[in-house]
Structures are given as C-alpha cells and as structure tokens.
Amino acid sequence: MTLSSLVAASTIPGPVRPAIMVVAFEGWNDAGDAASSAIKDIKAATGAVKVAGIGDDDYYDYQFSRPQVRRNGAGKRVVKWPTTRIYRASLPESPVDLLLVRGVEPTYRWKAFITEILTRAEEENVQGVMALGSLLADVPHTRPIQAAVSSDDPKVCEALGALPGSYEGPTGILGVLAQFSEAAGLPTLSIWAAVPHYVAQPPSPKAQLAILHRVEELLPLALDLHELGEDALAWERGVDALATGDADIAAYVQQLEQAQDETELPEATGEAIAREFERYLKRRHRPGAPGEEGPGTPGTGGQAPDTPGSSD
Template identity: 35%
Template sequence: MSQLHYHAQPTLRDPLVIAAFRGWNDAAESATHAIQYLADRWSSEKIAEIDSEDFFIFTETRPTVKITDDDKRVIVWPDNEFLAYSAPDLERDIILFLGTEPQLKWNTFAQSFLKVCRNFRASEVILFGSMLSDVPHSLAVPITGASYDPATLSRLEEMTLPTSGYEGPTGILSVLHEVCHQAQIPTTMFWAAAPHYLATTPNIMVSSALLTTLNGYLSLDLDLDEIQAEARRFSSRIDAMVARNPEAGEYIRQLEEQLDELENEIEIEIELEEEDEDEADSHREEQSTPLPSADVLIENIEAMLRMEREHQGLPYHSDDDEKDVE
C-alpha cells in the first residue's frame, strides 16, 4: 500500500513548507497550534497526506472515536496532512504541514515527506518546535534557530536569534532537517522555549512568538493581530493569578534573575577566556543559584486556569491529562 495519498495537484508558486508535529517536539502544543492558527484562518486545500499505518504503534498513539453530526461513529487515525494556501498578496504560495511524530520507520517517513516537497517543487522548508524550559512567562519567549545554510545563519544573526548548539536525543524535526538539507532544499528550524510551569495547552504566547519570528524572518506580512492580542490577554491572566500567590511571584522573580545571570555569565565567559580554568569554574559557582521546586506553583496556576475555564464554560486541557491517560 502506498504511504502517500495525493488529493490535489495544484500548480503552486515557489511554495514554502511550514511544518510542525504533535508529540515530543511540541511542548504545550505551541508549535502545532501556530500551524493550526494559520490553517483555520486560511482557505487552505488538503493536497496530500502520509498514511499512518506503517509509522505508528496504535497502542501508544491511539486512534480516536468521534460521533458525526448524523450520529455515526467514525475512527480518526493519527494524521499527517499537507494543506496548500494561495493568496494574491503573497509573493509565494504556502504549504502547511500538520502531523504527529511517528514511532516507526523515521527514515522512510522522512523520505515520504521529502517526496511531497519535491512533487510540489517546494523551495524552502520551515520547521516549528517547542520545548519546556526554565523560562518565565513575564519575559519575551526565547526563540532559537538552526540551519545548515551559511546564508540562513547570517540572516538569523541579523535578527539576533541565537543558533542552537544542542547535542543529545532528538525528534523527527531534526531528521527532516537533515533529509531536506541533503536534498538541497533550504531548511530552517525555529525552536521556542515554553515556561515549564504552564502545562496548559496550547500556550498562545509561544505560538504567537513562533509566528511573529516567521513573519520577520521571511517578511511575509502576515496579519497576526488576533493571536498577538490573545497572547497578551493570556499573559495578563497569568500575571493576575501570580499576583494572588506570593510563592508563585517569588519563583518567577528567581527565574527572571537566573536568565539575567545567564546573560551576564556569557559576557563574563568572554572576559575570562584567558583566565585559569579553576578560577573560571569558581566564578561560575558563585554566579549560580539553585531554584526552588516549582511543584506548588504549577499546581496553583493549573488549578486557577482550570477554574477560570470551567467558569467560562470552555474546555480545559493540560499536558498532565495525557500523562494520566498513559
């Protein structure tokens, strides 16, 4: 059975692919929500999908049952879909990809992704990811970039975006990054850091930051007023909740100080390049201050968010809900 299904073959203008995956690469569902935000506001056309059968362990990533408007039960499988969007005010067309990180055959999956990019002659690929980190919601969302292309790295430097030097376990995004690079398709990854104490999903502030970065990087002139306003309202609600909880306020203040110390440490490292290594290590120890446990903060903010959502009659979901199911 073919792993690829094409639903349409539109002629696209110099298409740009923007992709995100649910799962390990999607802390607080921030990356996928950024893609979904665009898909919901554009009249996009489903042009292709990667079949889930060969790539998932369905006892780990389970299909779901849904009831249709005419009361029929349908099975919804993990999806990996390509959506095309064309607009006369944009110089190029856009292919949105929204998927779920597979458990199996990553190389085969990556080749299927690449085939779709080649089929529609994609000229560039952007990959969105998000990770939980010790960052406060009160400061700008940290964004890092990654690319193999020297020109792209120069562009990231112009935008004062730090590049990632991460080494360790990785997700499907890094595999796609390498496969597309080997196929000579310019590819850039943008990773956003989400506050680890806000498990509520999606984190609108992080999604907004990713889209704002994309807008600046490619000069797309996308209208992001709505999601940016949502992000400000979300931040204000968290501020109000933290103001009612002195322990939460103290924790966030320490996170802010830790980031300041980290920035100062980078400057100090430059000054200490010629210094004896033992003296440098001693200086780092003096600069570092351990943070207290965030358990109480997380529980309090999650409880307040849940009560607020229930009071408004809105659904609430947190990352912990998924852990409970597992």
C-alpha cells in the same frame, strides 16, 4: 532578506510555482501545542487546501499516539486516527507559495516517513524548509517569550541572521527532517519557542504568538494576530493568579525573572527594536494586510495602528 526572497533568488522557473514547506508535529516537538497551533493559524489565514495525507499504520503505535473519538455535525461517532496532512497555500503577490505540513510525530520508521514527505515536497516544487517547534524551558511566563531561529546551513545563517545550530542530544522528528532536507540541498531553518515548564499544558498562546511573529519576518505573510495577542495576555493573567496563590511558585517565578533580567533584556536590545520596526513597515506597505487601512482612510487619519493586529 527573508526565506522567501532567498528561495526565489535561486529558483529556476518551472511548471509548478516554487514553495516553502512549513512543518510542525504534535508530540515531543510541540510543548503547549504552540507549534502545531501556529500551523493551524497560517492555514486558516491563507486558505490552504489539502493536497495529500500520510496515515500509514506502520508509522504509529496507537497505544502511544491514541486515536480520538469525535462527534460530527450529525452527532455520529467518528474515530480520528493519528495522521499527517499536507496543504498548499497560493500566495499570488509572492514569488513563492507555502506547503503546510501538520501531523503527529510518528512512532516507527522515521526515515521512511521523512522520505515520503520529501518525495511529496519535490512533487510540489518545494525549494526551502521551515520547521516550527516549541520546548519546555526554565523561563518565566511574565517575560517576552523568545522564538529562536537557527540553521546548520552557513549560507542560511549569513543571509537571514539565523543562529548556527549547536544542539547535541535526543532529537525529535523535526531534527531528522532538517538533516534530510539539508542533505537534499534545500535551505532549511528552524524556529523554536521556549514554553515555561511549570505551565506546560496547552494551550500556550504566548509561545504561539512568538512563533508567528518570527514566521511573519521570514515569509511573505501579514497575519491578523490581534485575537491571539488578547489570548496571550489573558493566559499571562491567569498564570499570574495561580502563581500568586502559591508562595513556592511565586518565589520560583521571581527567581526565573531575576536570572533572565541579569543575563539579557531582549525587549530592549537594538536587534529586537529593529525587528519590531521592520514588522511595522511590512504591515504598513502590504496592501490589504489584516487590520490595516490605507492612507487617508476615515478613522485612522492615514496613520498605521500603533501595534500589529491580531480545523483541520
């Protein structure tokens, strides 16, 4: 079961198509910009259009979340202020649409900020919430980056195989959003990718790719991830080159590899293999999926590719 099918099964028909809200915020919840970049990819792939914006001065300390100077096409200087934008993507072949929320984590008045987002979500008939995040962790860049799916809703965990939430400690705006969403009765889950802490600077295409693979499993989406996959390989080769040039870093990476290999081999587990096969079938049977050709199409012999294809 996917989050979209779970939502569709419990939604009462109304004047506005039901939607799943997918959220990411730059800042504390977004190591390597992996989560916010994943939202940008979904927006581009679905042709989502802007339906609202939240940019109140009361939410931001501009000495902390500084505005950025940009030059437009005419070379004119423009100041870009921290804000949150909301987009809606229509998915005609799906029972649900997507409401994409991408912004900067606010400094002040988090409760009011979340209330404003959820008010807009209610107007857009949001029936489920997916929060995307990335965090720094003691993981090696040379191993597959895992994106964990978790929820504090027992029904979501049972239906989707998500891990029950167990984290205690400081939280970001995503943690507050999840609590408010669950209190509103919305099925809510989180997807978090682990970014190697010694390469924390953005971009982090390997973590971004892990998040998007998870999103594909849980939503009616088939994304073209070929280019991002190439970026992830290039990123790994670049970090390899830096690590081999420093004996201390190389030894540390080897230590992380050994620790992970001794505890788990996620790429070889039955669960991971089943998940990859499901992704393959999903791409093969969706008409017009990116990078796919139908049976008997010249150049493929009727066979699906061996691997999935890869501004505001």
